[in-house]
Each structure stands twice: as structure tokens, then as C-alpha cells.
Amino acid sequence: xxxxxxxxxxxxxxxxxxxxxxxxxxxxxxxxxxxxxxxxxxxxxxxxxxxxxxxxxxxxxxxxxxxxxxxxxxxxxxxxxxxxxxxxxxxxxxxxxxxxxxxxxxxxxxxxxxxxxxxxxxxxxxxxxxxxxxxxxxxxxxxxxxxxxxxxxxxxxxxxxxxxxxxxxxxxxxxxxxxxxxxxxxxxxxxxxxxxxxxxxxxxxxxxxxxxxxxxxxxxxxxxxxxxxxxxxxxxxxxxxxxxxxxxxxxxxxxxxxxxxxxxxxxxxxxxxxxxxxxxxxxxxxxxxxxxxxxxxxxxxxxxxxxxxxxxxxxxxxxxxxxxxxxxxxxxxxxxxxxxxxxxxxxxxxxxxxxxxxxxxxxxxxxxxxxxxxxxxxxxxxxxxxxxxxxxxxxxxxxxxxxxxxxxxxxxxxxxxxxxxxxxxxxxxxxxxxxxxxxxxxxxxxxxxxxxxxxxxxxxxxxxxxxxxxxxxxxxxxx
Numbered sequence: 001x002x003x004x005x006x007x008x009x010x011x012x013x014x015x016x017x018x019x020x021x022x023x024x025x026x027x028x029x030x031x032x033x034x035x036x037x038x039x040x041x042x043x044x045x046x047x048x049x050x051x052x053x054x055x056x057x058x059x060x061x062x063x064x065x066x067x068x069x070x071x072x073x074x075x076x077x078x079x080x081x082x083x084x085x086x087x088x089x090x091x092x093x094x095x096x097x098x099x100x101x102x103x104x105x106x107x108x109x110x111x112x113x114x115x116x117x118x119x120x121x122x123x124x125x126x127x128x129x130x131x132x133x134x135x136x137x138x139x140x141x142x143x144x145x146x147x148x149x150x151x152x153x154x155x156x157x158x159x160x161x162x163x164x165x166x167x168x169x170x171x172x173x174x175x176x177x178x179x180x181x182x183x184x185x186x187x188x189x190x191x192x193x194x195x196x197x198x199x200x201x202x203x204x205x206x207x208x209x210x211x212x213x214x215x216x217x218x219x220x221x222x223x224x225x226x227x228x229x230x231x232x233x234x235x236x237x238x239x240x241x242x243x244x245x246x247x248x249x250x251x252x253x254x255x256x257x258x259x260x261x262x263x264x265x266x267x268x269x270x271x272x273x274x275x276x277x278x279x280x281x282x283x284x285x286x287x288x289x290x291x292x293x294x295x296x297x298x299x300x301x302x303x304x305x306x307x308x309x310x311x312x313x314x315x316x317x318x319x320x321x322x323x324x325x326x327x328x329x330x331x332x333x334x335x336x337x338x339x340x341x342x343x344x345x346x347x348x349x350x351x352x353x354x355x356x357x358x359x360x361x362x363x364x365x366x367x368x369x370x371x372x373x374x375x376x377x378x379x380x381x382x383x384x385x386x387x388x389x390x391x392x393x394x395x396x397x398x399x400x401x402x403x404x405x406x407x408x409x410x411x412x413x414x415x416x417x418x419x420x421x422x423x424x425x426x427x428x429x430x431x432x433x434x435x436x437x438x439x440x441x442x443x444x445x446x447x448x449x450x451x452x453x454x455x456x457x458x459x460x461x462x463x464x465x466x467x468x469x470x471x472x473x474x475x476x477x478x479x
Contacts, residue, residue, distance in 0.1 A: 032216070032217075032283070033211075033214060033216065033217060033218060033283055033284065034217070034283045034284075034325070035132070035217045035283075035284075035285075035325070035352065035353065035354075036134075036211075036214075036217050036218045036219065036220075036283070036284045036285075037218075037219050037220070037284070037285050037286075037287065037349055037352055037353070038211075038220050038222065038276075038284060038285070038286045038287070039093075039220070039221045039222065039286075039287045039288075039289070039345065039349075040222045040223075040224075040269060040286065040287070040288045040289075041090070041093065041140075041221065041222065041223040041289055041290065041291060042224075042226060042227070042265060042288070042289070042290040042291070042319070043086070043141065043223070043224070043225045043226055043227065043228040043290065043291055044227060044228050044229050044290070044291070044292060044293070044294065044295050044308055045227055045262065045265075045290040045293075045294070045318065045319060046290070046292075046293035046294035046302075046307070046308075046314055046315075046317065046318065046319075047078075047293075047317055047318065047319050048293075048294055048299075048300070048301035048302060048314065049227075049258070049259075049262060049294055050063075050064055050067070050262075050319055051063060051064065051068075052064070052067070052068050052071060052076065053078070053319065055301055056300055056301040058300060059259075060259065063259060063262055063263055063266065064262060064263070064266040065266065065270070066266045066267070066269045066270030066273065067266050067269060067288065067319075067321070069270075069273075070269070070273065070286060070288060070321055070323045071321045071323065071333070072332065072333045073281045073323040073324055073327070073332055073333075074286070074321055074322050074323025074324060074327045074331075074332060074333075075321070075322050075323070075327055075331050075332070075334055075335075075336055075372065075373055076319075076320070076321050076334070076335050076336070077319075077320040077321070077322075077335075077336050077338070077340045078335055078336065078337050079317070079337055079338065079339050079340065079385075080289070080317065080318055080319070080320035080340045080341070080342070081316045081317060081318070081339075081340075081341050081342065081385045081386075081387050081405075081407075082289065082290060082291050082292050082293075082316055082318045082341075082342040082387070083099070083291065083292055083316060083342070083387055083388070083389070084292055084308065084309050084310055084311060084315045084316055084387060084389050085106060085107050085292060085308075085309055085389055086107055086143055086291050086292065087104050087106065087107045087108045087143050087144055087393070088104050088105055088106065088388065088389060089291035089292055089342055090142070090143060090144050090223070090291060091104035091115050091119075091144055092341070092342050092343045092365075093122075093289070093291075093342050093343070093345050093346070094115075094119075094121045094122050094144070094159070094221075094346070095115075095119045095120070095121060095122075095343075095346065095363065096343045096344075096345075096346025096347060096362070096363025096364070096365060096366030097119070097343065097363060097364060097365050097366075098343065098364075098365045098386055098388060098464070099388040099389070099390070100388060100397060100399070100402075100464070100465055101364065101365070102115065102116065102119060103116065103393055103394055103395050103396065104144070104393050105388050105389050105390035105393060105399055105402070106389055106390060106391060106392065106393055107143070108143055108144060108145065108146050108169060108393065109146065109393065110146060110169075112146055112392075112393060113392075113393040113394050113395065114144060114145040114146050114393075115144040115145055115159065116395070117159075119159070120359075120362050120363075121159040121160050121161075122136075122160075122219065122221075122345075122346060122349055123136035123138075123159070123160035123161045123162070123219060124159065124160035125346075125350060125355070125358070125362070125363075126219055126349075126350075126353055126355075127160060129350070129355045129357075129358065130350075130353040130354060130355055131353075131354045131355075132216070132217050132353065132354065133216065133217070134216075134217050134218060134219045134353065135162060135163075135214050135216065135217070135218040135219070136160065136161050136162045136163070136218070136219045136220075137161060137162065137163040137164070137165075137207065137210045137211075137218065137219075137220045137221070138158070138161040138163070138164045138165075138166065138220075138221045138223075139164075139165050139166050139203045139204075139206050139207040139210070139220070139221070139222050139223070139224075140166040140167070140200075140203040140221075140222055140223035140224045140225060141166060141167055141171065141223045141224070141225040142157075142164075142166060142167060142168045142169075142223070143167075143168075143169065143171060144159070145157045145159075145168055145169065146168075146169045152183065152185065152190030152191065152192060153185035153187075153188065153189070153190035157185070158185050161185075161221075162186070162187065163185070163186050163210060164183070164184070164185040164186075165182065165183070165184050165185075165203070165206045165207075165210075166182070166183065166203060166206075166223070167180065167181070167182075167183060168183060171225070172199055172225070172230075173230060173249075174230050174231065174232035174247065174248070174249035174250070175232075175247055175248070175249060176199075176247075177198060177199045177200070177230075177232055177247045178196060178197075178198055178199075178246055178247035179194065179195075179196055179247075180194070180195055180199050181193070181194060181195070182194070182195040182202070198234065198235050198238075198246065198247065199224070199225065200224035200225060200226045200234075200264065200265065200268060201235065201238065201264075201268060203222065203223070203224045203225075204222065204224060204268040204269075204271065204272055207220055207222045207272070208271075208272050208275050211275075211276070212275070217353075219349065219353075222272075224265065224268070226261050226262070226264060226265040227258050227259075227261035227262045227265060228261065229295035229297065229308065231249065231250035231251075231252070231254050231257040231258060231261075231297070231298070232247050232248060232249055232250055232257060232261070233245060233246055233247060233248045233250065233257065233260065234246070234247075234260050234261055234263075234264035235264070238263070238264035238267045238268065239260040239261075239263040239264045239267065240263065241256050241259050241260040241263060242256055242257055242260040252297050253297045253298060254298075255298045255300065258295075258298040269288075273286070280324065281323065281324040281325065282324075282325060283324075283325060284324050284325055285322065285323070285324045285325050285326040285327075285352055286321075286322075286323045286324050287320075287321070287322050287323075287345060287348070287349075288319065288320070288321040288323070289318060289319065289320045289321075289342060289345065290318040290319055290320075291318070291342075292308050292309075292315060292316060292318065293307055293308050293313075293314045293315045293316060293317060293318060294307055294308060294314060295307060295308045296308065296309075299314065301314070301433075302314030302433065303433060303434070303435065306433075306434060309389075311387060311389075311403065311404075311405035311414045312414075312434050313428070313432065313433070313434060316387045316405065318342070320340060320342075322348070322369060322373060326348075326352055326370065326373050327373045328373060328374050328375035329375070330375035331372075331373055331374070331375050331377065336372055336377070338372055338377075338379070338380065338382070339382050339383070339384070339385050339407070339408075339409060340367075340369060340372075340380075340382070340385075341365070341366075341367075341382070341385050341386070343363070343365045343366045343367075344366050344367045344368070344369050344380070344382070345366075346363045346366040347363055347366040347367060347368040347369075348366075348368050348369040348370060350363070350368070351368045351370045352370075365386070367380040367381055367382045368380060383408060383409075384406055384407060384408050384457070384460055385405075385406065385407050386404060386405070386406050386461075386464065387404065387405045387406075388402070388403065388404045388405075389402075389403055390402040390403070397465075398418070399418075400418070401418055402416075402417040402418045402465075403415065403416055403417060403418070403423075404417050404461060404465065406457050406460060406461050407428065407457070408453065408456070408457065410427060410428060410429045410449075410453065411425065411426065411427055411428065411449075411450060411453035411454075411457065412424075412425070412426045412428050412434075412457075413425050413453075413454065413457040413458065413461070415458070415461055417461070417465055422439060422443070422454065422458065423439075424437045424439060425437065425438040425439045425443075425444070425450065425453075425454055426438065427450060438450045438454075
């Protein structure tokens with residue numbers, strides 16, 4: 001049973017890592033799991049769908065009690081961006097780099113460009129730079145690789161994770177949530193087999209079993225493909241909203257099915273936290289985020305069309321919670337308005353693992369969230385957020401139909417980079433639902449707050465997209 005926040009013991013000093021000794025064969029793994037990190041990545045979950053963000057009054061207040069309990073042990077971020085689509089968000093999380101650098105600006109296509117092998121992903125970074133040896137595991141939906149998917153455990157597929165269980169390219173449809181193809185990679189050992197267990201539940205259970213078997217620090221990423229834009233009936237033991245055949249497809253727009261999937265996600269999250277032990281928040285850090293916003297078919301809060309796949313807030317503004325050991329006691333249960341990106345997970349994990357410095361061509365778009373978790377909090381240095389998409393994933397620019405959104409603390413610009421023209425400008429402080437385009441009927445005058453923001457955001461966008469190459473150089477050449 002999880003302890004209430006008021007019963008929590010004092011946390012260890014931030015950044016403290018277990019002492020280890022070097023043996024004849026290298027580092028001796030500590031027996032404690034202190035310093036371990038769990039990432040839970042929800043799928044197609046916008047802030048409008050969660051009661052704790054207080055946007056949609058129709059959201060059931062009892063829909064996500066475990067997620068809200070998690071937030072009570074940590075810091076909830078109000079202004080977090082991911083990406084308009086799935087694969088770019090996942091690439092950003094695992095590399096700390098924007099889409100124009102990785103070449104992943106759209107969903108991975110069959111037999112097409114995948115996340116480059118040269119990218120230094122989170123598990124590879126931990127293996128190379130962390131002062132402690134970390135076990136690394138990924139469970140669930142990968143959706144970053146296609147070229148090597150024909151081989152069970154291609155190095156280009158698992159990108160440094162020592163253990164992988166889930167799906168690489170294949171994304172199950174609604175009925176296939178209960179009849180899917182499970183892939184396992186553990187070192188050089190691999191298998192692919194049919195599975196009839198409800199996929200998200202299986203993913204959580206596999207992750208829990210793997211964590212149980214660890215003897216020292218671990219890094220686990222859990223991506224259960226929930227709630228997702230694939231409306232279905234989750235098992236009734238995981239939710240109380242929908243009845244009917246398990247994994248049956250729901251008609252388009254059935255909000256009850258979407259909410260049932262959110263509740264199922266929350267149920268499994270609660271089970272996992274309980275399994276981590278009553279003192280998990282003293283030993284571990286849990287990061288909860290989402291890859292993009294709410295699907296249009298179940299949107300109830302944002303203006304029509306301002307949802308997943310778009311650069312409007314409904315498409316890229318996502319929940320983000322950092323909870324547990326890394327968060328100072330005085331910051332627990334608080335809400336932060338600072339600008340944060342899904343890329344920031346990278347350097348945050350690096351900081352938690354004791355990594356002091358990274359090469360200059362690694363995680364250039366990531367900021368360590370550690371200063372915001374301290375009491376009192378300090379700035380991270382981030383002043384803008386960037387999100388992108390383009391039609392084809394490829395190794396280098398120029399990309400086809402390349403579009404981007406960039407914002408500061410108040411204003412947001414949506415921009416057509418291919419045609420070099422501004423599309424929308426919004427004042428998010430006054431217009432959080434983006435109903436008034438400040439570029440119409442004519443752009444704001446220079447010297448006004450909106451006019452100055454337009455110039456500054458365009459300048460920042462050009463500094464980012466106009467001067468760099470996309471894909472990271474091979475490791476041997478970069479260092």
C-alpha cells in the first residue's frame with residue numbers, strides 16, 4: 001500500500017548515489033536499486049483528459065487516482081510539449097534531440113528511414129557515461145525502427161536496451177490488443193510469439209517482473225499504447241466504464257472507450273507502484289509523460305481540429321510528472337509553470353544517474369529538470385519550446401513539408417519552414433485555447449509585445465533550423 005505524502009520520510013540528498021567498489025572484473029553492482037528510474041509513456045493522452053489539469057469539467061474526478069497519487073509525490077508540469085505524432089516524440093525522449101537533428105519527424109514507415117544507429121540513446125548513454133552500471137529495459141510500443149525489424153534483435157532495433165519486450169514496428173489494432181505478436185530481446189537471445197493477453201496489461205506485468213529480478217540500479221521505459229487512438233473495450237477488471245467483449249472495437253468517437261482506456265492505464269500504474277514497495281518514492285524516480293495529445297475523434301475541450309497531429313496545444317501539450325526520490329520534499333505536490341520538453345527527460349535521467357558531462361553533439365535540445373525539482377527551485381535555462389513534423393523521415397534536410405511550432409513563456413508561433421512563412425501567432429496567456437490568430441487581419445506592429453515576440457521567435461527558429469545538420473555523426477568520429 002502506498003503511503004500518503006504526509007507520512008513520507010525525508011528523502012536522501014538529491015543526486016546521492018549508492019557507493020560501489022571496483023572489483024577485479026570491473027564495477028561491482030550494488031545490491032540496492034536506489035537511483036533507479038522508471039519512465040511511463042502514455043499514448044495519445046492530452047492534459048484535457050485528466051482531472052488534475054482542471055480543463056474539461058466533464059472529466060470524471062475519479063478517473064486517475066493513481067496518477068494523482070503519483071503527482072502528490074512529485075512535481076506536475078503545466079507547460080510540457082511533446083510532438084504532434086508518435087515516432088518523433090519517442091525519438092526526442094530517447095535522444096534528447098529535436099526532429100531536425102534525428103531525421104524522425106513523422107511516424108515510421110514500412111521499409112523506410114528509422115532512428116539512426118549513430119544516435120546515442122538513453123540506455124547507450126548510461127552504459128557509456130554513468131558512474132554506476134545500470135540494467136536497462138524497454139517494454140511496450142517502440143515505433144522507431146523498421147529497417148531491421150525482420151531480424152529479431154538487430155542492434156539498430158533495440159538501440160542499447162539490454163532487455164526488450166513488446167512491439168517494434170507493428171502497432172496492434174483494437175481487436176489485436178488481445179491477439180498480438182510479442183517480441184523479446186535479451187542480449188543476443190530473441191523470440192517472437194503470439195500473445196493473447198491484453199497487451200497493455202502484459203507490458204506492465206513484464207516490466208514489473210523484470211524490475212523484481214534486478215539486483216542493482218535499473219532504467220526502465222514502459223510504453224503501453226494506452227489510451228491511444230484505437231478505441232476498444234479494456235478488460236472489465238481494469239476499468240468500470242465499459243462492458244462488452246474484451247478488446248472489441250468501439251465506434252469512432254466513443255469517449256467512454258477512451259476514458260476506459262485511461263482508467264485501465266491508471267489501474268496498471270497503481271499496481272506497478274504498489275509492487276515497487278511502500279518506500280518507492282525514497283528509492284526511485286518515476287517520470288510520467290505522453291507522446292502527443294488527445295485524438296480528434298474523442299476531443300471534447302479543444303476547438304475542432306486543434307488536437308493530435310497538429311501544432312495546437314491540444315496536439316502537443318501533454319502531461320508530465322516527475323515523482324519520487326529526485327524531488328525535494330518541499331516540492332512534492334506542487335505545480336510548475338516552467339517550459340519543459342519531452343527532450344528534457346534525457347538530461348534529467350543523465351543527472352539522476354550521476355553523469356557529469358556529455359559530448360557536445362549529444363542531447364543538444366535537452367535541459368536537466370533537476371533544478372526545478374529542488375527547494376527552492378532554480379531555472380533550467382530553457383526559454384523556448386520547439387515541436388516539428390515533416391512528411392518523410394530521412395537522414396538530412398531539407399525535409400518535405402517541414403513545419404514547426406515554437407513558443408516562449410507567453411507567445412507561440414506556428415511556422416511553415418518549407419515555405420518560410422508564419423502561419424499562426426497566439427498569446428497563450430490571454431488565449432490558452434488558441435482562438436485568436438494574432439497574424440490576422442495583419443501581423444502585429446513592431447514595438448508591441450506580440451510584434452516583438454514574432455520577431456524573436458522567428459529569429460530563434462532560424463537559429464535552430466537554418467544552421468545545423470540533422471543526423472548525429474558516428475560515435476567514433478564525434479569523439
